[in-house]
Amino acid sequence: MSDEQELLGKKVKNKLTGLEGVCEHKLVWLFGCTQYAGNVTNSDKHKYFMEEAQLFDVLETIIEVETPIPLRKQEEFFGKKCRDKVSGFEGICIGRRIGIYAVDQYYLESEVNDKGETVTMFLDEGRLVVINEESIEQEVVSDRPGGVTTTYRNEALLEKVMNGSY
Structure with a gap:
């Protein structure tokens, strides 16, 4: 867009x-x-x-x-494993939420747990640190948008x- x-x-x-x-x-x-x-x-x-x-x-x-809208840290976080500095939650950054008044949060999804579920969280950009520079972006391929x-x-x-x- x-x-x-x-x-x-x-x-x-x-x-x-x-x-x-x-x-x-x-x-x-x-x-x-x-x-x-x-x-x-x-x-x-x-x-x-x-x-x-x-x-x-x-x-x-x-x-x-x-x-x-500035990219801010989108390129730094997207596709990488990140940790929340406050809670210790870890997940792959797969999304970003931008609000009208400069709210900038990133969407992390955890690995699958023992129950076959993932945990997801939106976290402020200042709380995140990249813990694995290797991006998953190339691993996920689809021939249709979604x-x-x-x-x-x-x-x-x-x-x-x-x-x-x-």
Whole structure:
């Protein structure tokens, strides 16, 4: 998506569902599409949305956001194993959440545990340190675009994304 089409701070309408809201977060994924998330303003049933930019029509600009958005530490962290300096949590950095007011957090996913599950966390960039410079980026190959798949129907997941506990 070009900087001219940046959706952060814009009131948008989903072309498929009709849901409206303001894009409060931009989610950039190592593998997959950039997505935008925000609070739904025209539905009592749905609280949040998170979709790819091409699904939205821009209704108006609510807040002007600096463009282009600086990469900051995205190139340093993406695809690398990182550790949270505070909790010791370790995982591969596969995403970044950028907020309207300069919130910059990185999405870590742990290795699979004994139960066959992974743990994921968004953490502020200042809490992270790279512990393995070897990038996994070349190891994951797909012939079709994709990424973290969520829809407005998964309210529990979207709530975690919006409040930073995902």
